[in-house]
Amino acid sequence: MQMLQYSYRGLDLLVRLNWDRLLFTGALMMSLILGAWLATM
Numbered sequence: 001m002q003m004l005q006y007s008y009r010g011l012d013l014l015v016r017l018n019w020d021r022l023l024f025t026g027a028l029m030m031s032l033i034l035g036a037w038l039a040t041m
Contacts, residue, residue, distance in 0.1 A: 015022075
């Protein structure tokens with residue numbers, strides 16, 4: 001149980017450190033999808 005708790009803390013720290021990178025990647029992907037959708041209209 002303690003090992004699970006430590007691994008969850010490590011995962012939480014990893015997500016907090018890379019949150020801006022994930023957000024930037026998501027925004028970039030959404031803009032590419034939106035651009036492709038607008039180009040097909």
